Amino acid sequence: MGTVGTGGDGTAGERRRLINVAYRLLGSVTEAEDAVQDAYARWYGLPRSRQEEILSPGAWLTTVTGRICLDLLGSARARRERYVGAWLPEPLPDRGEWVHAGGTGAAGPADPADQIVRDESVTMAFLVVLESMTPAERVAFVLHDVFRYPFAEIAGVLDRSPAACKQLAASARRRVSAARTPVTAPGQADVVRHVKEAWQTKDIAALIGVLNPAAVMTADGGGMAGAVLRPVEGGARIAQYMVAIADRAPGLELLERSVNGTPGLVAVREGAVMTVASFDVVDGRVTRIWVVRNPEKLRPWPAQG
Structure with a gap:
């Protein structure tokens, strides 16, 4: 069975993928890092015999990270009702800025912002639309439409049928279309x-x-x-x-x-x-x-x- 971890054995890519998923789900670098850390802690907390029963550690980590994010999104709604003024996602510097922040000229594995891929799904416009979704819609949409996870896997995260997850993603997609989430405009x-x-x-x-x-x-x-x-x-x-x-x-x-x-x-x-x-x-x-x-x-x- 393959191992999971954060070292130089090729598994750092797994952590990077999870941080990318969690940031889009939570809109917070700090919370994304914490969610992924929590998922890894749960993995390493499993007995060795249980780890060996899991055929795909990556899929297991994705499911656990997704569930952690789902719980955080639910509690975030209550927190944001008490938030002073409008709540916006955390803005990300580009890679060069983050590398400079480390002061070493090279990003280390502990730099979560550096691991987030910048594309249309992390623009502020897109993240703001994600904030308008229910937690379940956001999870279904991000996992399926952004990261191409099959609904059969998403069902395990949301504890719903694949058909129900497909409906959630479709509802979220309508929100995105109605909001006209823009691509970066020329000029x-x-x-x-x-x-x-x-x-x-x-x-x-x-x-x-x-x-x-x-x-x-x-x-x-x-x-x-x-x-x-x-x-x-x-x-x-x-x-x-x-x-x-x-x-x-x-x-x-x-x-x-x-x-x-x-x-x-x-x-x-x-x-x-x-x-x-x-x-x-x-x-x-x-x-x-x-x-x-x-x-x-x-x-x-x-x-x-």
């Missing part, structure tokens, strides 16, 4: 650069020009950093809010950085990351802005020199 980096330049010069007219009139900005401060508690709606209102922030934030610098694999902005003061912003761009204009200021969600982000 998005240029649009984000225009936002940065207009903010730096406090040019309201230029900001309004790059924002869709129906744009929406959502901020997550978690009660630990100043942020609007409700979404700001309308390009003009967002532009005015952004300029007001610039007036109240001397010494703040905006940097162009990859956020969850797409062009975004990072606000720093004296090298410390204060804010990470993601954007949805359609037809050359910003339609959504997601702003994360909760310091607990910015831990993967290194100091900016």
Whole structure:
């Protein structure tokens, strides 16, 4: 029987896959790492005879990780009802940023953010839509549509029939279609650069020009950093809010950085990351802005020199 582990025997890929699954299910690097650690602890807690009975340790770990995430999603709903303001997923730096954070020039196996594959299923837009799903829908959809697990395996995670899991995934798919989850738009980096330049010069007219009139900005401060508690709606209102922030934030610098694999902005003061912003761009204009200021969600982000 094959072994499971985290060393250099080829099994690190198993851990990487589980972290990728768990991050998409939970929207949190820290919680994803904890869930996978818990699954491995349960594996190593099994008697040797029981381990030898399991034909596919990888499938067993996937099932256990999925169940742990399902339980966490259920309890998260109650926690988020008490959360101060809007809750957004943790933003991810790109691989180069995370490697720099380690300070060694090479990512180690304990760097969970570095192990997460950046694709359309980890953009902030996509993760926000996943948040609108029920826990069971999210598990069925992520495992099947993103990672291509068969419904027969997903049934073991959700403790439902394969047919019921198929219906859950279909329901989740309708939510995704209704939300029009975008792919990275051509020219998005240029649009984000225009936002940065207009903010730096406090040019309201230029900001309004790059924002869709129906744009929406959502901020997550978690009660630990100043942020609007409700979404700001309308390009003009967002532009005015952004300029007001610039007036109240001397010494703040905006940097162009990859956020969850797409062009975004990072606000720093004296090298410390204060804010990470993601954007949805359609037809050359910003339609959504997601702003994360909760310091607990910015831990993967290194100091900016």
